[in-house]
Structures are given as structure tokens and as C-alpha cells.
Amino acid sequence: MTTPKxxxxxxxxxxxxxxxxxxxxxxxxxxxxxxxxxxxxVGPSGSGKSTLxxxxxxxxxxxxxxILLDGKPITGPGLDRGVVFxxxxxxxxxxxxxxxxxxxxxxxxSRRQRHAIADEYLGLVGLGGFGDHYPHELSGGMKQxxxxxxxxxxxxxxxxxxxxxxxxxxxxxxxxxxxxxxIWRATxxxxxxxxxxxxEAIYLGQRVAVxxxxxxxxxxxxxxxxxRDSVEDIRSSEPFRDYRHRIWLxxxxxxxxxxxEDEAQRSSTLPLIGAGNHV
Ligand SMILES: Nc1ncnc2c1ncn2[C@@H]1O[C@H](COP(=O)(O)OP(=O)(O)OP(=O)(O)O)[C@@H](O)[C@H]1O
Ligand SMILES: [Mg+2]
Numbered sequence: 001m002t003t004p005k006x007x008x009x010x011x012x013x014x015x016x017x018x019x020x021x022x023x024x025x026x027x028x029x030x031x032x033x034x035x036x037x038x039x040x041x042v043g044p045s046g047s048g049k050s051t052l053x054x055x056x057x058x059x060x061x062x063x064x065x066x067i068l069l070d071g072k073p074i075t076g077p078g079l080d081r082g083v084v085f086x087x088x089x090x091x092x093x094x095x096x097x098x099x100x101x102x103x104x105x106x107x108x109x110s111r112r113q114r115h116a117i118a119d120e121y122l123g124l125v126g127l128g129g130f131g132d133h134y135p136h137e138l139s140g141g142m143k144q145x146x147x148x149x150x151x152x153x154x155x156x157x158x159x160x161x162x163x164x165x166x167x168x169x170x171x172x173x174x175x176x177x178x179x180x181x182x183i184w185r186a187t188x189x190x191x192x193x194x195x196x197x198x199x200e201a202i203y204l205g206q207r208v209a210v211x212x213x214x215x216x217x218x219x220x221x222x223x224x225x226x227x228r229d230s231v232e233d234i235r236s237s238e239p240f241r242d243y244r245h246r247i248w249l250x251x252x253x254x255x256x257x258x259x260x261e262d263e264a265q266r267s268s269t270l271p272l273i274g275a276g277n278h279v
Pocket of ligand 2 (some may be wrong): 049050
């Protein structure tokens with residue numbers, strides 16, 4: 001069997017702070033992405049998606065389990081992984097081009113080459129001619145394009161994306177989803193994409209892993225097989241609707257069970273409040 005590009009084995013992350021019980025954000029997550037795969041994790045707010053991406057990015061370490069890149073444990077951040085965050089994490093005092101050049105500086109690439117590579121990636125994300133613009137001169141969608149270009153320019157092995165299009169309007173989001181698919185096909189990168197959007201997950205992913213709520217665990221993994229060339233409007237096609245319904249049911253049962261738990265907890269604590277905590 002070939003080694004997966006990225007592998008999570010029994011990953012758990014908990015947070016503890018003085019005077020509070022340990023909080024388990026994600027638990028027992030095991031999943032692997034093959035080289036060149038587009039893997040999407042979909043989960044409700046608070047299911048530990050960003051926590052998971054931070055772990056893979058090497059910004060934090062797992063409480064248990066391990067994360068492997070090409071079979072080797074991840075020990076910290078590195079240029080082998082490019083991260084695109086939900087909010088535009090651009091340096092405001094640098095132009096679009098200089099933002100893209102940022103990662104290349106760490107690689108010791110000459111100034112002239114950096115300039116040329118940055119321009120190439122600006123072109124790839126459809127921003128040729130905007131190299132001298134500062135972030136405040138760009139729209140939200142353009143800023144995210146720069147962020148994508150920046151993470152691709154230093155040629156990482158894996159692209160990690162944490163709801164990168166969530167703050168954008170529906171039309172811009174859809175066009176960036178298409179751009180991302182085009183870039184993925186052109187570059188063959190392995191992508192781990194995180195979202196709370198069901199449609200986005202189905203549209204982008206070759207496989208979609210559904211996360212449970214608190215703590216985040218993998219509930220099911222669905223391979224998505226849609227012939228993109230056969231229909232014009234994929235999102236309205238029957239197979240797409242079937243996937244949407246299946247994932248919706250999966251996420252809904254999650255939310256319902258957590259609501260029931262919350263209610264059970266609330267009703268079990270109510271008598272206590274009533275019993276003597278009134279001032
Ligand atoms: N540093 C931390 N200390 C304590 N708790 C944390 C920390 N980081 C995250 N958490 C908790 O872990 C849980 C998961 O948070 P996380 O940000 O990973 O969720 P998410 O799935 O990305 O949510 P969203 O969709 O809203 O971005 C939350 O309940 C959050 O309060
Ligand atoms: Mg998040």
C-alpha cells in the first residue's frame with residue numbers, strides 16, 4: 001500500500017484551564033488523504049474544525065494520536081504546508097505581490113525570481129495587474145485570491161484551507177470554488193479543505209468527511225462521484241441533491257442529539273437553581 005500524503009491517527013485535542021474541567025475539542029480522528037486528493041471536512045460550528053487545521057498546520061500539538069506527512073510526524077509549522085485562513089491574513093503594509101513573495105523569502109529565492117514567481121501566481125488566481133495594490137485596495141474575494149496565491153507560490157506539498165470563502169458573498173464564493181478546482185487540477189496539490197457548508201463540501205470534495213459536534217469525531221466519510229461535465233448546473237442535479245440530503249441528515253441528527261443533551265442537562269440543573277440559589 002502506498003503511504004498517504006497526509007494521515008491523522010487517533011488524533012485528540014483537549015484544552016485545560018485552571019479551575020475548569022478538561023475540554024475535549026476533537027477526539028479519535030483518523031483519516032488519510034492520498035497524494036493529490038481533495039478531501040473536505042464538513043462540520044457544524046464548534047466541531048473542532050479550526051482546532052484540527054491548526055494541528056495539521058503544526059501550530060499546536062495533539063493531546064493524543066499523531067499526524068503524519070509522507071509517513072513522518074509533523075513537529076511544527078513548515079513550508080511543506082500552505083495554510084489559507086477564513087479571514088484575510090495578509091500583511092496590510094505589503095502589496096499583493098510582496099505578500100506573495102513573503103513565503104519565498106524564507107526559501108532564499110532571489111528578489112528577481114521572487115517577483116517573477118509572484119506575478120505568475122497572481123495570474124493563476126486571476127489578479128494579473130494587481131501586484132502593486134495594497135490589501136485595503138482589494139475586495140474580500142481578491143484578498144482571498146492573494147492568500148491562495150501566497151500559499152501556492154512556495155509550492156507546498158499540501159494546502160490546508162479553513163473556510164476560506166465563508167466571508168464572501170455567494171457569487172464570489174462560487175467563482176472562487178471554480179478557481180480552486182481549476183488550480184487543484186493544474187497543480188495536483190493535496191488539499192484539506194474545511195467548511196460548514198454542505199454544498200461547498202460536495203462541490204469541491206472527492207471525499208467528504210462529516211464531523212460530529214463536541215467533541216469533533218468523524219461520523220462518516222462519503223466518496224463523491226459526480227460527472228461534472230455531464231450537466232451544466234451541478235448543484236441542481238439529482239446526484240448532488242442526494243448527497244446534500246444525506247449529509248444534511250447526518251449533520252441534523254448531530255445537532256438534534258446535542259440539543260437533547262443540552263436540554264437534559266438544563267432540566268437536570270433547573271431544580272438545583274430552584275432549590276435555593278435565589279438571592
Ligand atoms: N485555545 C483554546 N482553548 C480552549 N478552548 C478552545 C481553544 N480553541 C478552541 N477551543 C474550543 O474548541 C471548540 C472547537 O473550536 P474550533 O474553533 O475548532 O471550532 P470550529 O469547528 O472551527 O468552529 P467554527 O465553524 O465556528 O469556526 C470550541 O468549543 C472552542 O471553544
Ligand atoms: Mg473554525
